[in-house]
Amino acid sequence: MQTQFQFPGARLTMSLSLRPFLALVLSGWLVAVAPGLTAGEETPPMPLAIHGALVYPVSGAPIRDGLVLVRDGKITYVGPAAGRMYTADHRVLRAAVVTPGLVDARGTVGVSGMLNQPQDQEQVERSAPLQPELRAIDAYNAKDELVAYVRARGVTTIHTGHGPGALVTGQTLVVKLLGRGSDADVLVPAAMIATTLGGDATTQEKGKSPGTPAKAVAMLRAELIKARDYADKRAKAADDKKPARDLRLEALARALDGSQPLLVSVDRSRDILAALRVAKEFNLKIVLEGCADAPDVLGEIKASGFPVILHPTMARSNQTRENLSMETAGRLKAAGIPFAIESGYESYVPKTRIVLFEAAVAAANGLGREAALAAITLDAARLLGVADRVGSLEVGKDGDVALYDGDPFEYTTRCVGVAINGQLFPAETAAP
Amino acid sequence: MISCLLRGPARAAVWVLAGLTVAAQAQDRAVAFRGAQIIPIEGAPIAQGVLVVQGGKIVAVGPVDSTPIPAGAEVREVAGKVLMPGLVDSHSHIGGGGGVGADGSGPIQPEVRAMDGFDVGDASVAKARAGGITTVNVMPGSGHLVSGQTLYLKLRNARTVDDVLILLPDGTPAGGLKMANGTNPRRDPPFPGTRGKSASLVRERFVAAQDYMAKVARAKDDPEKRPARDLALEELGEVLAGRRVVQHHTHRHDDIMTVLRLSKEFGFKVVLHHVSEGWKVAEEIAAAKVPCSIIFVDSPGGKLEARDLDVRIGAILEKAGVLVGFHTDDGITDSRLFLRSAGMAVRGGMSREGALAGVTLANAKILGLEARVGSLVAGKDADFIVLSGDPLSVYTHVEQTWVEGAKVFDRSLPQDHLRAVGGPGAGDPRRPHYCCFGDAWSLIAAANGDQ
Secondary structure, three states, X not given: OOOOOOOOOOOOOOOHHHHHXXXXXXXXXXXXXXXXXXXXXXXXXXXXXXXXXXXXXXXXXXXXXXXXXXXXXXXXXXXXXXXXXXXXXXXXXXEEEEEEOEEEOOEOOOOEOXXXXXXXXXXXXXXXXXXXXXXXXXOOOXXXXXXXXXXXXXXXXXXXXXXXXXXXXXXXXXXXXXXXXXXXXXXXXXXXXXXXXXXXXXXXXXXXXXXXXXXXXHHHHHHHHHHHHHHXXXXXXXXXXOOOXXXXXHHHHHHHOOOOOEEEEEOOHHXXXXXXXXXXHHOOOEEEXXXXXHHHHXXXXXXXXXXXXXXXXXXXXXXXXXXXXXXXXXXXXXXOOOEXXXXXXXXXXXXXXXXXXXXXXXXXXXXXXXXXXXXXXXXXXXXXXXXXXXXXXXXXXXXXXXXXXXXXXXXXXXXXXXXXXXEEEOOOOOOO | OHHHHHHHHHHHHHHHHHHHHHHHHOOOOOEEEEOOEEOOOOOOOEOOEEEEEEOOEEEEEEEHHHOOOOOOOEEEEOOOOEEEEOEEEXXXXXXXXXXXXXXXXXXXXXOOEHHHOOOOOOHHHHHHHHOOEEEEEEOOOOOOOEEEEOEEEEOOOOOOHHHHEOEOOOOXXXXXXXXXXXXXXXXXXXXXXXHHHHHHHHHHHHHHXXXXXXXXXXXXXXXXXXXXXXXXXXXXXXXXXXXXXXXXXXXOHHHHHHXXXXXXXXXXXXXXXXXXXXXXXXXXXXXXXXXXXXXXXOOOOOOHHHOOOOOOXXXXXXXXXXXXXXXXXXXXXXXXXXXXXXXXXXXXXXOHHHHHHHOOHHHHHHOOOOOOXXXXXXXXXXXXXXXXOOOOOOOOOEEEEEEOOEEEEEOOOHHHHHHHHEOOOOOOOOOHHHXXXXXXXXXXXXXXXXX
C-alpha cells in the first residue's frame, strides 16, 4: 500500500490545457507562495485556487494534477485541474501535495499552554476528583503560541480541553485554529467529558479518593446514579418540586442521555474493560482514549462499537503505556474499529505532539499512508461529529486545506501553506 | 485454538537456536555483505557496495565491482538494502534512568559513577539496539551542577554492564562527566538558587581540584605528602587534565555563554548538550570550537528554557561551522526513532551529509571514539546497521544491528520485532513467560490466525 502513490517533488508539472489560462493569471501565480502572511490579514479572504500535483480529498481517490477552489470560506471545486477555469481574482497556490486541514482528535493545545508554568496550565483542577461542570470554552486560549505552531504544520481543527489525570477533569471542545478566541472559533462548545480510569485517575494524597482504580470506578458509578436520579426528577417533578440546578449533575446527565459522551482515558486492558463495563451498566455512549493495551482486548472493543482515539504513536512506552505498540493503529484498522490518532496530552517536552508526525509513524508501521491520513482528517472529524464541516476536501465543506512540498508524512517534507475557512496562515518557516 | 497457541513456543525455540548459532559465529571467518547501497559517512555513498568484516573489525568497504572478497568469506546478499555505520547516541538515559547518577544530598557529585547504577537488562537497552544504536553515552540526569560520571557503551549482546563497557588503554571504562546549568539544578539549599550561585559553586570546586592536583603533583611518589584521596576532586582533576570530557546540559543562550566562560577559565574540554538557544550564539560557539549535541523535540516549550527551540538549529550551527551531533535523551525521545533526528534536521535545513554524520561520526568525535566507530572505514569496529531504505525516510526500518561483527538485533525475529515496535510484553524484559515461551504478541497473532 505504501508504494501505491509516488509523491512527486515540489515542482508542479502543469497540464497542457492549463498553460494558456495560467498565463492570464500570471501575477497571481507569482505571489502565490509568498511566505510570512499574517493571521487575519485578509477580510474577507481572496478566493483560493490551490493546485496540487497530488490532491488527497480523503473522501475519494487521490487526484493527480488536482485543483481545489475556495470562495467565501467554502470549498467550491475539487477535481482535476485540467480544463477547469477560474476567475482571475483567485489567489493561486501550488504544492506537491494538498490535503484537508488536519483534525487532531484529542489534544490539550490552548489549555495546557506552551510555557508549562502554573499560570498557563488549565487542563486539570485538583480541588476535587469529579468536576464535569468545568467547561473547556472557559479555559481555551486561542492565542497560546502552540496554537499557531501546530497550525503551521497543517492542523486546522482540534478537539482540546480538560486533560486526563484525574477521575473527571471537565469538558472538551472542538475548535478551529483561527486563533481569535474560543467563542469565535469553536465548532462544538461542549464536545465530551474528560474521564480517566486506572492508575492515572488515582491520587497518592493520604486520606483522599480515589486511591485505587477500583475506587475510581465506584466513585464514577455513584455519581452517574446521582445524575440519573437528578435528571429523572428534573424531568418528571412538578415545577415547584424540581431539584435546584446542579451544574455537575447536569453535565453528567448529558453523558447519560448521549448528548455529551464520556471521553474515557484508559491504557491498561483492565481499565479499558472497566470503561466498557460502566458504559454498559449506564447505557452510555463513550469514546475510548489512549488504549495502549488495545491489542489485548480488540474483540471486546470491537463488540462494544465504541470508537478509539489512539495514543500518539511515539508516546513514551512507560508506566501504563509500557506495552504500547506502534502497530496498534494498523490493528484497529484491520479489526474494523473506528479510530483516530491524537496528539494527546504531554506534561513536559514536547509540550504538544504534532498529530501529523504521530500518524506518519503509524503509516510506516502497518497502517499505510491513506488510512493514516484519514485517521487525522475524515475519520477524526466523523468521530468528533464535525464531518459536515471539516475533514475532507468536498464541495460545500469549510475551506480548510494543508499544502506540503512532498509526502506529508516524510520527516523531510515541510508544510508550505495552511488555510482555514479560506484564510491563509503562516506555514512552517523555511530553512535558514 | 489450543493447537494454535502451541505453535508460538515451538517457533520460539527455533529462534533461540538460530540466535545462538549467530552469536557463536562471531567471527573468525570473514563475512561480506554484498549488493546494498552503502553510506560510509566518510566518503561518498556507494550505489552497490560490499562491506567485509572479520574479527569484529571492518576489513574492506567499496563498490561491488572493485572490492575483492577474501577467499573463504561467507557472502550475504543484501541487494536493495542500505548499510550505514551503527548509530552513535551522544546523550541517553537508557538502562535504568535515575539510578545512574547523584542523589539529593548536594549539587556537585563527580564521584558518582553511572557504571554502578546501569542495568543492562532494562528494556530500554534492547530498544536502543532496535533503533540501530551501537554506541551510546549513558548520562546521569540534569538536576545537579555535576551529577556524575557518564558511560560510553557498546551495545553488544550482554549479560552484565562489563560486557558493554568501552575500555581505554589504561583499562578504565570510557566516559565523560555530566554537568548542567540553568533551571534544572536550581533547588533548595544546598543546591544553588540562582545562575550566579551555580557558576560560583562550580568555580569553587574546580579551584579546589586545581589545589588538590597540585598537591598530588608536588607529593610525587611520597605517600606521606599525598593529600587524603578525594574521589570527587580526583574526577574533577581528570577533567582538568583533559582525560575526561564535560558533557554539559545547557539550554539558554546566557547559560551557554557561562559554560564557554568556565571551560576557558579552567581549560576543560566540553560538549554542549540540548543547546536550545544555541542558534542565538552560534558564532560564539563556533569561535570556541566547542561541539554541540542537540535534540529534536516536536514543539517548543514544556519548560521556560525551551520556549525558543527551533527545528533550524542544526542548520544554523552547521552553517556556523560547529561540529553537530544529535541525541535521543531517551526517554525524552525514543531510541528506536533516533534516525528521525536526522530527518528532522534536514527538514530544518541541515545538509543531508551533516544530518547523517549527526547520528554517527559527529557523535563519535563528541565522545572521542572516532578512531573506532562512526563511519564504515577499514580498521574500524564492525558496527553497522542494515536498513530497508533511505535512512531519512519515515518508511524505513532498521532491519539489523551489528556490533563488532555480531548481530544484536534482527527485526525478522518476532522477539526483536516486539522490541522494535512494542506490544504486550515489550515493557518488561524479565517476565518469566518471555524467556522460554516466546512473546505474548506472537501468541496473540497465532491465536488470531495472523501468521
